[in-house]
Amino acid sequence: MADYQEFLDSIDREAYHAGEWQWEEDGYTVTRTYHYSPPGCHTSCGVLLYTKDGKVERVEGDPLDPCTNGKLCIKCLTLAESVNNPDRLKYPMRRAGKRGENKWERISWDEAYDEIESRVKDIWETDGGNAIICVHGTGRNINWQMPFFGQAALKTPNISTFGFTGFSCYMPRVCGCIAPFGDFTVVDASQAHEDRYGNEEWMPPEVVVVWGNEPLASNADGYVGHWLVQCVQMGTKIISIDPRLTWWGVRAEYWLQVRPGTDAALACAWLNVIIAEDLYDHECVDLWCAGFEELAEAVADMTPEWAAEICDLDAEAIRGSARLYASAKPGAIQWGLAFDQQLSAMALCLAGCDLMAVCGNVDVPGGNILVHNAFECNAGYASGEDFTPPEWRAKKLNNNFALSIEGGDFVAHASSDGLLQAIEDGFPYPIKMMWIQSSNTLSCPSQDAPRVMHAMQKIPFIVNADPYMTPTSVALADLVLPVAMSAERNSARTWWTPARAMVKVASYYEAESDEQIIVELGRRLNPEVFGRWENDIDFVNWYLHDGTGSFSATTEATSQGGAKNSGKTLFKPSWEELVRDPRMLGHAYDAFNATYRKAAKGMFREDGSVGYGTPSGRLELAPALFKYWGLSTTPFHTEPPESPISTPELMEKYPLVLTCGGRSFEFFHSEHRQLPTMRELHPQPQVLVNPQTAERYGIEDGRWVWVENDHGRFKQVAKVTPVVNEHTVHAEHGWWFPESEPTAPYLFGTFESNPNNCTKAFVAGQGGVGSPIKAMVCKIYPVQEGDILPHEQIADGGNFPWYEKEPSPRQDEIERFHEALAAGMEYDVLKNQLIDPGTGKRTDLKTGKEVAAG
Incomplete structure (x- = not known):
């Protein structure tokens, strides 16, 4: 496909029914639409769904x-296997025994809604909506629906992922580039143009830095990996920065096998080389950047030699790769989850943005373009917050409120650690209900998974809406609700561009779509808001046309000077138009994203003036918002808390670096483990071990091994391979075994192979952002017959025998809080003050000092 026009000319458009959204073919109804989760994926691909008698038979x-x-x-190619899987939840069910017994009784949707409505209203009356937590899974096409539902229907400000310290998935990158740039940035692989690689303005990047991700397996963050393959076919050179040798590293000009958790040191060294050797784009820096002198001073001593010792790299490789990126016109950086999952998360994101800016690669063809969600349909955690009563909204468990972290409110959603603290300790107030929508909390996001499970058992009422019965459902849910899959829902989504629609072509028993559940339950809980919509399509049309005023990725970025994007587009398609209009047929491109050099054209500023959507109107190399958020305004490296440098004595017992979370082609996080095709191709979890390491520790290829650290352990099958070095092992995340025993304590084996047994809550980077879960330490040794299994150790003692619980940052206050309540004191949540009911005397909980009333 290197010649895109040749590819287009080769398509038999008549055979593929150009201009039609649905037709009959060989006894099938064929529907042209898009797949979005569930089942999961981070992007949305154009599919032809072949259905017969209301059943998906084939996908092309x-x-x-x-x-x-x-x-x-393969995730789309096996879609029929997913939607027709007999293990799917078929009906709403109520727990009929104790949590963990996997005993259920079938109930109707009305019975389920009645119970939820009654419980929610009781909590509103006694504790307020802030005592409810609303959780959803990653990448789902519920990123706009669930925050709105949680805040407008459940009336809770506590919308979040859960168990996931430091916002350490995507949010650091989102906010980390909104602050310096005013909008989000992605590599320009022509995806903003409907004519794609044939667009006259577009050019392929000369160099793409694939940093901390594998785009082909992950297709992450609305980005399709094979777009970059096309660029490689058109001459793009690759720099791969990854502890693993991937498809990109094999083809790279430079493969920098960085020690996990030290990427920020490498980024700072690149900046050092580019500035010291005068390789930066002077015109861009002079005309469009602010803070260059501050940045230059900050990285002046961060030489390649300095970084080489930290990163386990060759200084000349650092220097040469920096020169190659700086010389590219244009160059681009494709960043991944590794940016978020280390203590230097925000510093690393800022360094990445600084590199793009000083090299003149921002918002130019083939560089890192600045984008927003098509037609301003902005999914965000602030969605619907105006419908939460102010007194409940004020109690949102963000980092600042729940954990007393200095700086402005970082993001619009609640802090995962703040939620865990409230559940465990009832501080600053107890949690009475959790709503979980399509998140296998125990198996995937929960750092310190056993701890999270024991905490969640304290919550009186938990609802889990999911396509499958998961370990989370069995262990914790009181109600389970069956969720429809992508082919069974009418929906729409924008993740940058284009806007895409999904069409319902099949049904599965009584499973209902996310939109149906939200509208039906919302009409019961807040009819003034949800009563305007008769059905799911009405709700989707509101999102596409009218909902933009309630959406933003981060309220702080907007209110403190982020991009004001009003007026970018006049046309807003309806769901019906997206689906059926021959000019669209499922998708619509927003011209804003396809326009280059928008700052010079006045497209970022509310008044139409030249400049970027930042307080200064420039690309802020030392952003003002970082100062407001309590963050360093220049990049730096923070060593992982356990590493060869920070804890050399611990490395004597745990001599290897443990990294995890690399994507596979068969699975999306904890999904797809039920599918025969996926398990045939990938039957067991694999830990990658270098041949020298395997020989040193008696590890055999294909044999089960223990991976253990000072927090916990798990087992996976060794894959002996040179793609990792002898100091590093790489484990897979998200594993559970749907074919195995579901009841507690085994719970589908969710603890047996889970690297989260070895992670820690409450360990975060500056500002409470970032987590070192890709840079732990460990030892490995063969599994022996008769070894005690993780689920047995967790059942016997609550966790592993050598486990030490990481305390909340406010542990001292929590202890004083409980002592005071036991002594009859009252607590003012918002002021963090204890009140003597007899005298009215107030004491500051943090300092223990008396304060004036009022």
């Missing part, structure tokens, strides 16, 4: 779809 890629040009990965 749509070559007329400009997003993916007919290419599909």
Whole structure:
């Protein structure tokens, strides 16, 4: 496909029914639409769904779809296997025994809604909506629906992922580039243009830095990995920065096998080289950047030699790769989850943005373009917050409120650690209900998973809406609700561009779509808001047309000077138009994203003036918002808390660096483990071990091994391979075994192979952002017959025998809080003050000093 026009000319458009959204073919009804989760994926590909008698029989890629040009990965190709899987939840069910017994009784949707409505209203009356937590899974097409539902229907400000310290998935990158740039940035692989690689303005990047991710397996963050393969075919050179040798590293000009958790040191050294050797783009820096002198001073001593010792790299490789990136016109950086999952998360994100800016690669063809969600349909955690009563909204468990972290409110959603603290300790107030929508909390996001499970057992009422019965459902849920899959829902989503629609073509028993559940339950809980929508399509149309005023990725970025994007587009498609209009057929591109050099054209500023959507109007190399958020305004490296440098004595017992979370082609986080095809291709969890390491520790390829650290352990099958070095092992995340025993304590084996047994809550980077879960330490040794299994140790003692619980940052206050309540004192949540009911005397809980009343 290197010649895109040749590819387009080769398509038999008549055979693929150009201009039609649905047709009959060989006894099938064929629907041209898009797949979005569930089942999971981070992006949305154009598909042709072949259905018969209301059942999905076959899936093909749509070559007329400009997003993916007919290419599909195995997750889409096995969609029929997913939607027709007999293990799916078929009906709403109520727990009929104790949590963990897996005993259920079938109930109707009305019975489920009645119970939820009654419970929610009771909590409103006694504790307020802030005592409810609303959780959803990653990448789902519920990123706009769930925050709105939580805040407008459940009336809780506590919307979040859960168990996930430091906002350490995507949010650091989102906020980390909104502050210096005013909008989010992605590599320009022509995806903003409907005519794609044939667009006259577009050019392929000369160099792409694939940093901390594997785009082909992950297709992460609305980005399709094979777009970059096309660029490589058109001459793009690769720099790969990754502890693993990936497809990109094999083809790279430089493969920098960085020690996990030290990427920020490498980024600072690149900046040092580019500035010291005068390789930066003077015109861009002079005309469009602010803070250059401050940045230059900050990285002046961060030489390649300095970084080489930290990163386990060759100084000349650092220097040479920096020169290659700086010389590219244009160059681009494709960043991944590794940016978020280390203590230097925000510093690393800022360094990445600084590199893009000083090299003149921002918002130019083939560089890192600045984008917003098509037609301003901005999914965000602030969605619906105006419908939460102010007195409940004020108690949102963000980092600042729950954990007393200095600086402005970082993001619009609640802090995962703040939620854990409230559940465990009832501080600053207890949690009475949790709503979980399509999140296998125990198996995937929960750091210190056993701890999270024991905490969640304290919550009186938990609802879990999911396509499958999961370990989370069995261990914790009181009600389970069956969720429809992508082919069974009417929906729409924008994750940058284009806007894409999904069409319901099948049904599965009584499973209902996320939109149906939200509208039906919302009409019961807040009819003034949700009564305007008769059905799911009405709700989707509101999102596409009218909902933009309630959406933002981060209220702080907007209110403190982030991009004011009003007026970018006049046309807003309806769901019906997206689906059926021959000009769209499932997708619509927003011209804003396809426009280059928007700052010079006055497209970022509310008044139409030249400049970026930042307080200064420039690309802020030392951003003012970082100062407001309590963050360093220049990049730096923070050593992982356990590493060869920070804890050399601990390395004597745990001599290897443990990294985890690399994506596979078969699975999306904890999903797809039920599918025969996926398990045939990938039957067991694999830990990658270098041959020298395997020989040293008696590890055999294909044999089960223990991976253990000072917090916990898990077992996976060793894959002996040179793709990791002898100092590092790489484990897979998200594993559970749906074919195994579901009841407690085994719970589908969710603890047996879970690297989260070895992670820690409450260990975060500056500002409470970032977590070192990709840079732990460990030892490995063979599994022996008769070894005690993780689920047995957790059942016997609550966790592993050598486990030490990481305390909350406010542990001293929590102890004083409980002592005071036991002594009859009262607590003012918002002021963090204890009140003597007899005298009215107030004491500051943090300092223990008396304060004036009022």
